[in-house]
Every structure is written in structure tokens, then in C-alpha cells.
Amino acid sequence: MATGGSGAGSGSGGAGNDHYKRNTFTSYVAPLPGDMRATADTNEWCLPSDLRDVHLARPRLLPGEQIVASAPAYMYSPIEPMDSSINISHNNSNGNGMASVNDGGSHKEATFGLLSVTNFKLAFVPLHATSKRNPEAGVVTAPLCDLYQENTYLGRNEITLNNIDQIYTIAELGRAASALQAARMASHVSRRKKLEPFKQHNISGRIAALHIVCKNFRLLKFAFQQQDSKLSGASDHGKLIASALVRFAYPMRHDLSFAYAYREPYYSTLGPATGTSMYASKNDWARELIRCGATEWQVVSSASVPLLQNPLHAGKYTVPPHFVIPKSCTVDRFLDLSRAFCDSRAAFWVYSYGASAASLVRLAELQPAAQQDTKLENVMLELVRKCDERRQLKLLQLTDRLPSIQDVRRSYQKLRRLCTPETPEKFMLQDDKYLGLIEKTNWLFYVSLCLRYSSEAAATLRSGITCVLQESNGRDLCCAISSLTQLLLDPHFRTIDGFQSLVQKEWVALEHPFQRRLGHVYTAQGSGSGGSGSSGGNNGSELLEGEQSPVFLLFLDCVWQLLQQFPDEFEFTQTYLTSLWDACFMPIFDTFQFDTQAQRSKAVLDSQLVLRPVWDWGEQFSDKDKMFFSNPLYQRQKGDLAGAQSSAAGAGAAHRRSLAVGHNRGGTAGGASGSTPSRNTINPQLFATVSSVPQDRFLQPAHRICDLSVWDQCYYRWLPVLDIRGGGQPQVDLFHRLLLSNIAKVQRCLELQSYEELPDAYFEVTGESRSSLQKEETPVEDEAEYVDGVERRRKPTTKAGTPTNGFSPVSGNHLQLSSLSSFFPFGSPIAGDAPHQLYDILNSSSELLQDTTSILDKSSIL
Known part of the structure; x- marks a missing residue:
């Protein structure tokens, strides 16, 4: 904290902290974001020496990725208050780069770090006390979160430029005002301005904060440290980032996408045995x-149709490379009829069901010029009707219903x-x-x-009726x-x-x-x-x-x-x-x-x-x-x-x-x-003409609004205020996985006739102790057994008789389970030894999840 002087930022939360007195002493507290009263002696933001290397906290770059602009910034929680009563202070004792925010007695944090715009993403790299520093490269990177979903290409505080939908700038309120005050005024139209994609050169005035709204419901908020424009080398960090974003986040051509710059070779793991069909052939x-038993339909490839390969006629059609049409219609006639429909989307087969192979067909509407005459549409529907064994058809008009x-x-x-x-x-x-x-x-x-x-x-x-x-x-x-x-x-x-x-x-x-x-x-x-x-x-x-x-x-x-x-x-x-x-x-x-x-x-x-x-x-x-x-x-x-x-x-x-x-x-x-x-x-x-689709496994969902819910994991995962520790569907899901883990252990014990790996839940219910069971069962360590001709070895045990599988006692499980986020794996990470406990549950349950047979098909373990 600062030494000497009164009202120089002691962090008491008073109004006097909104400005700095005349610089008559050396301060170790960073000015408030947006504070314009920096002097030449404090041109380094008045930051402690261990925070002045913020530019070393650059993001990890992919091959072909380049940094467009970088600036120091504060990152705030989406709905944390940003007003004049907030005090920001850097703890010089540990240099953790976290801004302690006091607002009415509540403790919140604003993270200080480097905000960068590349040709692929917007990246914020914080300076944490637990940061890992690479002494050879001189790079500071944020620690990894074991139980937070980690993307190979994106960090936790990174978003792709494709994900950015709206950018709002918050103008500063005056020379003595802070970015926090400006951010508090974000709801006022005069201060919160939306950047339009095609007005890159109209960004005027200093920008104290940015609000970035993402297409996946994420809101990112950044505030910037401002410097006196009279100082040499001073720059408007907010304007620098905003200009880069509005230029690269709204590409006018598709070949400006990062995919064209990322030329790394791709080695597919989706081999020929995969069950995912690409429908590319x-x-x-x-x-x-x-599979559907649809015998009255035929597959057409555009590359094999001379009409579609003729440059004079190809531009009239927008059909896909492969599509399925009625056998009773020639390809040329079908294409001629398709010109009357929007996007050339005449009747395309997609699915058949039942013994009668009733078909599901997609059809576009007639072009506006042809809507007065429905003759061509009737001809197309009649061709579809001929493919139905019962000659029945139902037209489901979606335009008027959806x-x-x-x-x-x-x-x-x-x-x-x-x-x-x-x-x-x-x-x-x-x-x-x-x-x-x-x-x-x-x-x-x-x-x-x-x-x-x-x-x-x-x-x-x-009911055996074709649906269009x-x-x-x-x-x-x-x-x-x-x-x-x-x-x-x-x-x-x-x-x-x-x-x-x-x-x-x-x-x-x-x-x-x-x-x-x-x-x-x-x-x-x-x-x-x-x-x-x-x-x-x-x-x-x-x-x-x-x-x-x-x-x-x-x-x-x-x-x-x-x-x-x-x-x-x-x-x-x-x-x-x-x-x-x-x-x-x-x-x-x-x-x-x-x-x-x-x-x-x-x-x-x-x-x-x-x-x-x-x-x-x-x-x-x-x-x-x-x-x-x-x-x-x-x-x-x-x-x-x-x-x-x-x-x-x-x-x-x-x-x-x-x-x-x-x-x-x-x-x-x-x-x-x-x-x-x-x-x-x-x-x-x-091949056989009978459908292999089972007809007794259909679903009949409730579709009234009162039967529906809000998809909270997708829509609310970025709102920490709605996070419930130890609650929500992820908690239920983990208990199911824990149950599968216990089933897997019991089945393994029955197969090997060795009971030292029984789950802790068994001893909790029966009241027995694991040590007493170990005295009765004294297995030889690393003894090999053969089950169905396959050699299996017991896992070694500790002196206390507990298997060395990383699975803690029941009480530890409860502690670990209760620490989950309700938005897991998108919520806050789990600390302590919990990752190791969860990995044991996942590894045990995955043995059953990857099995091709049902758990219920196996012998009863009860």
C-alpha cells in the first residue's frame, strides 16, 4: 500500500480516493483507471516493479496468428458494480496483480493484465500470484484450471473474433474522472456507444471502458488506464483496442477469417470405422x-449431371453436391422443375420410416414470380406421392406456422x-x-x-403417410x-x-x-x-x-x-x-x-x-x-x-x-x-428393402411452454451470481458417475474374487472396516490371476489397506462433490485435491460408459 500522506489511497472507500493529491511523495498504488493526473515521474502507471512487465504476459499464439494491438487493462466480472466508491489497490507484498474492490463492505476483485487483439481472438492474460513464469522465454502465463473445460486453441479469458457480436465504448467523464465512473454510466445513452462494423474511422474521444457482447451469451468488461495526452509516448489504450476490434471482428470477406492463415496440417482421427457419416459422397x-428401406428414391451427384457442369446453365441452380430425388422422375426434368422453387430446393428426400417406408421430404416454396401458378408445385408433390406405397401425402406448411x-x-x-x-x-x-x-x-x-x-x-x-x-x-x-x-x-x-x-x-x-x-x-x-x-x-x-x-x-x-x-x-x-x-x-x-x-x-x-x-x-x-x-x-x-x-x-x-x-x-x-x-x-x-430402424423407440415429448425450461448452462454460465456450489444438474450427473464408479469396482471385485477394492459406500452401509476385511483377505501383492484367459493383477494396497487408486474416504467425496459449480464444467474451477478425486470417478465410470453392452444386461450384483 502507499506510504506517507493522508488520503493517498489507503483503501478506506471514501470519496477522497477518486483523485490524488499533489505528488509530494512516492506512491506504490496504481492510479485509478481513467485518472488523468499522472506526471512524467509516474508514467509507468505508478505500478510496483513486479507489475511493470505486464507486456510479458502476452497470449499464447497459434501458427499464423499475429498480435494486432495490446494494452494493459482491468477485467471485471460481468455484473460487478463499477462506481466511484470502489477502491483499487495492488498488494505490493505479493504482486498478485489483483485489484481489491471494496463496495459497501463486500469484497470483489478486478483482475489486472494485458488485453490483446490478434487476427484470431481477443485475449486477456492476467497477472496472478500463481502465474507460471518461463525464465527462458520471459513469458508470464495464467495457471491452468484442471476441472474447467480447457480448449486447445482458447484460454479461459479468450474468445474468437467470430464470437464477438456487439462492441460498446464507454467514454470518460472528465479529466479527474475514473474509468470506473464511466463504466457506471454505461446505461446512459450519451456515454455508452455501440461501434458499428463499417465506421472504423469514426471512433472519437477517449475510451475509458469497453463492453463486448458475445454470440454465446458472454459479456466481457474492460477498463483502461489513461495517461495525460501531454506526456510523451502516451496513448489511449481503450481507443487502440476498440479500433483493432472493429477492424478485425467484422470481416467483409470470408478469406479474412483466421482459418485461411492457419495452415497447420490436419491428421484426422475420424477413421473409416467411425460411426459419424459426413454425407460427403x-x-x-x-x-x-x-438403412431406411427407401427403394423408390435415387441419389444424384451434381458432378455426374452434364447440365450442372455446363457453365451456361450451372449458375441457374444452387443444388448441393449430392441429393435424393424420386426414381419416377428423370434428373433433367427434376432440375427443370426446381428452377421454379427458391434456391432450386425442390423435393429432397431426407428420411424414411416404418414398414411402408413413409418418407420425410423437404421442399422450398415457389419463387415469387411463380406463386400465382401452383401447377409446378402440384407436379412435384405428385412425384413425391408416387414414392409412397399407400399414395398418401401430408404437406406441412412451416412458413405460416413457425x-x-x-x-x-x-x-x-x-x-x-x-x-x-x-x-x-x-x-x-x-x-x-x-x-x-x-x-x-x-x-x-x-x-x-x-x-x-x-x-x-x-x-x-x-401412421405410414409421407410428410413434406x-x-x-x-x-x-x-x-x-x-x-x-x-x-x-x-x-x-x-x-x-x-x-x-x-x-x-x-x-x-x-x-x-x-x-x-x-x-x-x-x-x-x-x-x-x-x-x-x-x-x-x-x-x-x-x-x-x-x-x-x-x-x-x-x-x-x-x-x-x-x-x-x-x-x-x-x-x-x-x-x-x-x-x-x-x-x-x-x-x-x-x-x-x-x-x-x-x-x-x-x-x-x-x-x-x-x-x-x-x-x-x-x-x-x-x-x-x-x-x-x-x-x-x-x-x-x-x-x-x-x-x-x-x-x-x-x-x-x-x-x-x-x-x-x-x-x-x-x-x-x-x-x-x-x-x-x-x-x-x-x-x-x-440389398434388402426392409427398414432396419426400430419402430418401438419413438418419443412423444411434451411441448407446452409450461413443460419447458431455460437452458441455464448455455445461457447463464457466464453469470457468477447465479452459480450454486454443490447444486444443479452437474451435481446430479456426478453422483450418477460416482454410482457407475462403484458398480465398476464391485463388478471387478466379483470377477477377481478379491474384495479389497470395494467402494467406500459399502463399508459405510455395512459398518465394517476396511482393515478387518484386509485381515481376512490377505492377497499377495502383484499376484497374477487369469479370468477368461486374460491375465489380471490386483492393484497394490497401502499399509492402511486402502487401494492406491486416488479415491479418498466417503467424507472426502462429500467435500469434493459439494464444491462443484452448477455450471460445471464451465463454472469456477475446483481447488485442492478434488481434481484427483474426480478423475478417479471419471476413470471408473468411463469403463462402463465405453462398454457396448448395457449395465443392466450383466449379472446382478445385488
Whole structure:
């Protein structure tokens, strides 16, 4: 703290701390952010010597990544108060770089560090007491959090530029005012200004603080130290960062994305035996036709159609590389009919169900010029009707029943404002009328509508009637309803591999415009109103602001609602869904970065873009993180083994448990060989015509608003005020994993006829002591036993008789379990020995999670 002088920053919280008296002594306290009364003698911010090397705390850079701008800054919690009564002081005794904030007796912290903008991300590297310093490189890095989800490419305080949606600047209030005071005035329009994407050169005045609103509901708040403009070398740090952000966070061309600069080779771990189908070849679609028993449909590849290869005619069509059309129609006639529909999206087959192979078909609406004459639409529907065995068809018009993409965008923006309050006062005002505000967003209403009409479509298919989903362009909410319908009917799509295949088929292969809907690219016409979104024309890579709409998030929310209603029917967890939404803004992976396959191919050809599918989760996360993608309640049914990728000989690799869940220790499900799919084109007529999709595993969800919930892990995880230690769904999930861990130990004891590894819960219930059991059972250490011809060795025990597996007594488990965040693994990290205890639970339970057979199929252990 400061020495000498009164009112020079003793940290008492008085109003006198808002300014500094005449500099008649040496101060060891940093001026308040925004304080303009620095002199030449205090040009180093008056920081202690161990904090002046802040620029050494530079972020870790990827190959091809470059720093655009850096500045010292304070990072604040999203809803911590930032007013004039806050005192900031640096503890000189330990140099921890944490600002102690006193506000009405409560203790809060503001972190001091280096804020950097690169061509890939916005990174804040704090200076902590526990920082690890590399003496050779002279770099200070933040400590790692063992139980916080760690991304290979991003640190905890880093976000990609793709994730930035809105940037607000907070102007300083005067020469003697602090950045904290300016931040407190953020709600005032005159002080809080939004930076527009196309006005980079209009940033005027000094910037005391920045508010950055992210697309994944995160709010970042930074305040900057200001220096007197008369001093040599002085700069406006806030303006420096803001200018860099508005320039690089809103690219006007897709090739300005970091993916084009990141040229590192990619070695896929998604081998041919994986259960995730990419639907990037004709064979992938043919296998799906075989699995569904759809014999009246044919796969068409654009590369094999002369009309689509003719430059004079190719520009008239925007069809995907592979699509499925009725056999009763020739390819040329189908393409001729498709010109009357938006985006050339005539009737595309996506799924068939039941003994009668009733089909699920996606269809766009007629072009505005052809809407007066519905003859062509009737012709197309008649072609679809001929593919139905019972000649029955139901047209489900989605445009009039579901919200438009503009409605979804407005609802999302209202929901995000509710989840990103700037101040505690605003949070409390929202909390008082929370339910009313949630209702006004209409988000749950739209989720309800999606579940309702997907249930209607599923019921139509179950009754043996073909269902045609029609939407304006057939590429937005049509994707959501079609995907949800298949989730309700087919248990294969409720596995991790199956769900990833479903997203690839419905959203990627059939070309949902991710680039425009997620706002990856901006254009000077950003004020345009946009529309439903035709991807045709010469400006397909550009984005009108009115076309931004997180339709994919609406779909993920619907899937999360299904997880809540049917917790044992899905192999994946809400953590998997949340991580998938975050991955939409990771430009390194191409899955969610393009509107069409043609754009992706052009980027590879012209710019040598390295394609990396997001489904290769090992590229982003460690095995520890991927363990939380698996649902401990999921039970594989016998029908799942038969309803895999192939239902006939030679149709490819049988379904196996996803490689995303740790290491695949076993073989393919059901003892299948897992051979590589044939390179030759598969003819569905050569195989069985009966669908292998089980018909007794469909779901009927409740879709009323009163039956729905708010996806708190995804929307509220960045609000520490809502974090509940030892509560929430993660706590329940961990207890389930602990139960699986105990089951695994008991089963191992029964197999080996050795009971020294019994879980602690056994001794708690029976009242026996582990030491007494050890006296009765005196196993020979490292003695080999053979079970079914496989050698197994007992684990060595300690002198106290406790297995050396890192599993602590029951009391320790309770302490560890109670320390979890309700937003785990996105909440605050766990301290102490808890990581080691949790790893033991994860490793034991993962043995059962990765098993291809159900726990309930094994011999009873009771």
C-alpha cells in the first residue's frame, strides 16, 4: 500500500480516493483507471516493479496468428458494480496483480493484465500470484484450471473474433474522472456507444471502458488506464483496442477469417470405422437409403449431371453436391422443375420410416414470380406421392406456422440482453420480473412450436403417410423440424455418432447458410433488411445484417428440452450441446463456416484452406473433457446394435460407440468387423428393402411452454451470481458417475474374487472396516490371476489397506462433490485435491460408459 500522506489511497472507500493529491511523495498504488493526473515521474502507471512487465504476459499464439494491438487493462466480472466508491489497490507484498474492490463492505476483485487483439481472438492474460513464469522465454502465463473445460486453441479469458457480436465504448467523464465512473454510466445513452462494423474511422474521444457482447451469451468488461495526452509516448489504450476490434471482428470477406492463415496440417482421427457419416459422397446417401428401406428414391451427384457442369446453365441452380430425388422422375426434368422453387430446393428426400417406408421430404416454396401458378408445385408433390406405397401425402406448411428468421433473431437478442446485464442494479430489476421478461422474449414459445410440429411430423410418419416439410427456402427452420422429427423416431440419432451424422446430413450437406445466419461475414449493406435468404447470386459470401439468425441454437435448445424429458434416451449430455454451440464460432473448423459446399470447395481450391471437421473433438479437448460428453444414464438397447450404419452385408462399417468419448477400447458393436466402406458406388437395389430402424423407440415429448425450461448452462454460465456450489444438474450427473464408479469396482471385485477394492459406500452401509476385511483377505501383492484367459493383477494396497487408486474416504467425496459449480464444467474451477478425486470417478465410470453392452444386461450384483 502507499506510504506517507493522508488520503493517498489507503483503501478506506471514501470519496477522497477518486483523485490524488499533489505528488509530494512516492506512491506504490496504481492510479485509478481513467485518472488523468499522472506526471512524467509516474508514467509507468505508478505500478510496483513486479507489475511493470505486464507486456510479458502476452497470449499464447497459434501458427499464423499475429498480435494486432495490446494494452494493459482491468477485467471485471460481468455484473460487478463499477462506481466511484470502489477502491483499487495492488498488494505490493505479493504482486498478485489483483485489484481489491471494496463496495459497501463486500469484497470483489478486478483482475489486472494485458488485453490483446490478434487476427484470431481477443485475449486477456492476467497477472496472478500463481502465474507460471518461463525464465527462458520471459513469458508470464495464467495457471491452468484442471476441472474447467480447457480448449486447445482458447484460454479461459479468450474468445474468437467470430464470437464477438456487439462492441460498446464507454467514454470518460472528465479529466479527474475514473474509468470506473464511466463504466457506471454505461446505461446512459450519451456515454455508452455501440461501434458499428463499417465506421472504423469514426471512433472519437477517449475510451475509458469497453463492453463486448458475445454470440454465446458472454459479456466481457474492460477498463483502461489513461495517461495525460501531454506526456510523451502516451496513448489511449481503450481507443487502440476498440479500433483493432472493429477492424478485425467484422470481416467483409470470408478469406479474412483466421482459418485461411492457419495452415497447420490436419491428421484426422475420424477413421473409416467411425460411426459419424459426413454425407460427403454418393455412398453415404445410398447407405442411408438402405438403412431406411427407401427403394423408390435415387441419389444424384451434381458432378455426374452434364447440365450442372455446363457453365451456361450451372449458375441457374444452387443444388448441393449430392441429393435424393424420386426414381419416377428423370434428373433433367427434376432440375427443370426446381428452377421454379427458391434456391432450386425442390423435393429432397431426407428420411424414411416404418414398414411402408413413409418418407420425410423437404421442399422450398415457389419463387415469387411463380406463386400465382401452383401447377409446378402440384407436379412435384405428385412425384413425391408416387414414392409412397399407400399414395398418401401430408404437406406441412412451416412458413405460416413457425417464426421467420427475423423473429428468431429478435427473440435471441431479447434473451441475450436478459442474460447479459451490465450492472447488479439491472440484474436485480430483471430478477424481480424474470418470468415476465422470459415470456416477452418469445424464445420458449418458438421452442414449443418447433417441438409441436416435429411431433406432428413424426406422428404422420408413424401412421405410414409421407410428410413434406415446406418452408420459404427449405434451409432454415425446415432443417430444425426435419432433424427433430428424426430424433423423435430413430434411436440411432440419439447416440453421439448418430447425432453428428444427423447434423451433417440436415444442416451441412443440405446447406443451411451458417455463414450468414451466424454472422461470420459482414458487408457494407449491413443496414439492409435481408430476407429469408437466397444463397444465389454473386454475393453469396456476403452477409446482410437482417439475415443473421441463430436458427441452429434454437434447434439445440429443442434437443436440450428432449434431454430433460428423456434423460436415459440420449448418449450425449448438455455439456456436449453447449460445446457444440461454442464450436460454431471456432473458425479453425469448417463445419459451421460456410453457406454452401460450393463455397467450401472454392476455398480449398483457391486459398488452400485446410478442412477440419468439428466432430474430431480430440483437436479441441482432452480425454478428461470429452468424458463429460457422455450421459451416464444412457442405456443402449438391443435394437441399437442392429440399427446402425448398415443393415445389410457390404453396406459399410457397423455402428460403434463414438470415438468422441475417450478411447474406444472395444471392437465394433455386436462383434462386427468394422471394415472400411467400399469405394465403389452402392446400388440400393442390390440389398434388402426392409427398414432396419426400430419402430418401438419413438418419443412423444411434451411441448407446452409450461413443460419447458431455460437452458441455464448455455445461457447463464457466464453469470457468477447465479452459480450454486454443490447444486444443479452437474451435481446430479456426478453422483450418477460416482454410482457407475462403484458398480465398476464391485463388478471387478466379483470377477477377481478379491474384495479389497470395494467402494467406500459399502463399508459405510455395512459398518465394517476396511482393515478387518484386509485381515481376512490377505492377497499377495502383484499376484497374477487369469479370468477368461486374460491375465489380471490386483492393484497394490497401502499399509492402511486402502487401494492406491486416488479415491479418498466417503467424507472426502462429500467435500469434493459439494464444491462443484452448477455450471460445471464451465463454472469456477475446483481447488485442492478434488481434481484427483474426480478423475478417479471419471476413470471408473468411463469403463462402463465405453462398454457396448448395457449395465443392466450383466449379472446382478445385488
